[in-house]
Amino acid sequence: MKHRVRAATLAAAALALAACSTTAPTASGGGGGDDVETGNGVTADGITIGMITDLSGPFAAGAAVQVTETQAYWDQVNADGGICDRDVTVDVQDHGYDPQRAVTLYRSMAPDVIALQQVLGGPTSAAVLPLAEQDSVYVGGVGWAGSALAYENNQLPGASNAIQAANAIDYMVDELDVPEGSTVGVVYFTGDYGGDALAGAEHAAEERGLEILAQEITPATTDLSAQASALAQADVAGVVLAAAPTQLASLAGVLSSQGADVPIIGMNPTFNPSLLTTPAADALLANAYSMTSVSPYDNPDSPGVQEANELYASADPAGATGWEVPLAYVQAELLRQALEGACESGDLTPEGVVAAFRDGGEVDTEGVLPDGLDYSQVGQSPTTTVFVSKVSADAEAGLELLDQVSGPSAESFSYGG
Amino acid sequence: MSYFLEQVLNGLSYGLVLSLIAAGFAIVFTSTGVLNFAHGSVVLLGAYLVAVLHDTIGFWPAVLVGLVGAAVVGVAINALLVRNLADPNPGTAAILMLGVDIVLLTELTRRIGNQVLTLGAPWGASVVRLGDVTLPTGRVLAAAVTLVAFGALWYLFSRTDLGVGMRAAAADGPTASLMGIRLSRTAATGWALAGILAAVAGIFLTSFPAPGVAPTVALSAFAAIPAWVLGGFDSVPGAVVGGLLIGLTSALVTGYEADLEPFLGAGFGEVAPYVVMIVVLLVRPSGLLGSKEAVRV
Incomplete structure (x- = not known):
């Protein structure tokens, strides 16, 4: 029996080594005749x-x-x-x-x-x-x-994430009829990504006269019932989400089941087309938006x-x-x-x-990123423009591009300032 | 008031699902002395099987395959790996389980990809309204199924020869063996039961209000660890009480985060279960219902 275990261990070790094997390193150092x-x-x-x-x-x-x-x-x-x-x-x-x-x-x-x-x-x-x-x-x-x-x-x-979140708040106020003085929820992953988004949302809320109700979660939080109930109880007029697809679907589904039909705007990685096959699809189609640094997949222009x-x-x-x-x-x-x-x-x-x-001056990516990217300033976001999309069953990969926006709070946001 | 009640019911129903996972930990620990850190992957495996099979064979047959599949994997882990350990001490087995978890989780992650797989549960996103309180149907069902499952476990452990044998084996393995109880059989039963409980929990953890099967579901098992520990490592009723306590704590702390934040800080809902666990262990080092270590005075 021991031999069998040893053989299995060796086989597992060999597999692990194979999985970790690397491509052969290329010759390093200078060269070239030009x-x-x-x-x-x-x-x-x-x-x-x-x-x-x-x-x-x-x-x-x-x-x-x-x-x-x-x-x-x-x-x-x-x-x-x-x-x-x-x-x-x-x-x-x-x-x-x-x-x-x-x-x-x-x-x-x-x-x-x-x-x-x-x-x-x-x-x-x-x-x-x-x-x-x-x-x-x-x-x-x-x-x-x-x-x-x-x-x-x-x-x-x-x-950056803060610019996306600030734009999300601006977009809610300017385009989605979220009135001044109302409360907006921010549900965010603990860490760099969520923390940065929260900073942007807080800045924008102050600029636009909104209150923020923040809910910190981790990637292991896949059921957002408690968070959604708290948001519905506070009568939020919209939610900014800096998390992952599972959290978007859970939040949208539970909020909708509680009669809180408010816009939910997710940051870059919060949407995945497979969410449209889940029970939360109707709620997502009704209320979910995506605020991204990079163009969505469906962008014929x-x-x-x-x-x-x-x-x-x-x-x-x-x-x-x-x-x-x-x-x-x-x-x-x-x-x-x-x-x-x-x-x-x-x-x-x-x-x-x-x-x-x-x-190198301004960068042009033929519409994959917003025009006019400026990398000359270390410490600041290269642009304040982001893509706004709506979850849609008709668009390829589930996101229909609505607009490119650069809101006033996104433009007034400054790191370390 | 209805808000408070809603959070309490939410917390209790979620807590019951956690207690299914915690009970699986406890059963494996009592039947084979193994700290089964691969349990989270088994939870994911059960849900994954239902998600990939429901389209072709229907939801309920897929549930059956999920339960059996998780049970078989549990039994196989025990038969092929745990029983063949050259050095049968709990530390070695725990590290072996971490390895099994990595292998299972990597393979499931590869298969699931970046999708969120829907479970095809017939209750979909429907909710049950009791006055002002809204609860997802899935959660109400979860509570009912969990109570039935624990009733069945109680019957098994107190009224059947197999269950009494398992308890005897847990209390004193060598003596039970001398009495004619086959330890290999009680161990296999323990692992199979834990697998079934894990799959049931996996199904409820991945149906509404959660969206579907994604690799992060395996992490949910970690939320059950404080429930298992504070209930006492070796007690199924302890796991139930622990699960309810943890579910209730997370729901209430998260639900009242806005009021608690000024003195507890943001995100306390994620930490609260561990705080409760530590407080309980300070007062009762063997957990709420765990058996006390024999100490020579």
């Missing part, structure tokens, strides 16, 4: 970028969509001639949503990459960002928490979103659609622009990439 100065992750004919994501933890499914889209994007760039006459390789590693593993992966990866397109997750990116800042390594998508704005090497894909969706459809025809597709596309697009800027200025090094996006 006039461009090169550094880590760049050779005469290749550029390596990194992506530290979650392929085995709680966000594995959404992360897989992003990896597929990212690979498809860079394959396309390489087919079109690459960057600075070099092919781009993406080194994808899995941190499993474990900050310690993210740090270890970063340490082993840093000498071999010029930039990190993404470090997925709040706690994981919070662990990596300070190290990457010391090494002057560009870090792209890390979510939208305001705390990431303080790092010079971080490029936030669109408006944006050439960028169309290209993102086409790339994804050809890379994985049966893949899950949703906001991860345009998000992954635009993260790659932002990094491509930074790499090309670095190439043009003759400094294709990690430092050169950071300098390129900070000094």
Whole structure:
């Protein structure tokens, strides 16, 4: 029996090792016969970028969509001639949503990459960002928490959580007839994401003469009956939600069952098309909105979103659609622009990439992010404009784009001010 | 007043679902001495089976498969892993269970993806109105089913040979074995019962007012841990009382957060169950109804 257990343990260990195995590290250091100065992750004919994501933890499914889209994007760039006459390789590693593993992966990866397109997750990116800042390594998508704005090497894909939440309050007052003096609920995840959204909502409520009733929850809170009852009891005129899809569906369903038909505006990651198959679908269709930094999947007017969706459809025809597709596309697009800027200025090094996006002037993403992104100011959101969508059964991936807005409270919000 | 009553009923019905999970922890602990940290994944597994099968075979047959599936996985964990441990001490088994939890949860997460799978429960999003008080039908059903389940457990443990054998095995394994009670059988029954209770809890935790099956459901089992601990590690009635206490505490603290916030701070509803647990353990170190450790004076 003991032998069997040992054999099973060995097999499990082998499996675990196989799951953790990495792509072979590329040659590091400089190179290249042209006039461009090169550094880590760049050779005469290749550029390596990194992506530290979650392929085995709680966000594995959404992360897989992003990896597929990212690979498809860079394959396309390489087919079109690459960057600075070099092919781009993406080194994808899995941190499993474990900050310690993210740090270890970063340490082993840093000498071999010029930039990190993404470090997925709040706690994981919070662990990596300070190290990457010391090494002057560009870090792209890390979510939208305001705390990431303080790092010079971080490029936030669109408006921060506080700006989204402030816009949500502005939108309620300006478009959804929430009267001055009424109370608005804010239900938020404890941590960077929810805390930042609460700060934005509180600022906007003060500007617009509203009261805030805040309810802090964790991702384990999947039944929001108690919170919804408290909100209904306070007679809230609307709710801002900085949580995840399960919380949106529960909150909308319970509020509606208690006769509180008020608008619920969710931040970036709060909507998923599969919610429309749950018993909460009617309540969501009636009351739920989404306030996002990145365009929703269904946006026929944006050439960028169309290209993102086409790339994804050809890379994985049966893949899950949703906001991860345009998000992954635009993260790659932002990094491509930074790499090309670095190439043009003759400094294709990690430092050169950071300098390129900070000094590069306004960024155009063909409608995937709002126009006029400005990354010159460290510590502030690159834009105050966000996308407003309504949950809809007719739109692809369940969100119908209504408008792009930049409300007065979002514009007057300032980090550290 | 109706608001208070609504929060109390909400808390009690949620507490009963928690007590199903807590009772599963307690039964596995008494029958095999294992701290079953894989219980959360079994809760998720039961609900997952119902979610993927209800479309093809109908809701009620899917529930049956969910219950049986969770029971079989529980029995298999015991038969293949726990019983074969070279070093049968509770610490080793607890760490083994953490490993099982990671494997099960990773696989279920991979299968569920970023979807929220609907359970297809016939009660949908309907609610029951009692005067001014509104309660989700799912919760009322959960309370009824849980009470029936605990009635059945009481009958099993006090009126059947198998149940009495399980109690004897829990009280003194070697002696029970000498009396002709097959410990492997009582252990398997314990794991199967825990699996069934977990699946029932999983179904109610993922139907309205919760939206459906998502990987975070496995975390809900953690909410039952304070209920299990404060009830006493080895007591099923303790688990019921613990679950009710925790459910009630979370609902009331969350429901009155606006009034409590000035002196307790935001988000106290998430912490309150653990505070209650610590207070109870300070007063009664073996939990409310747990058996006391023999201490040599």
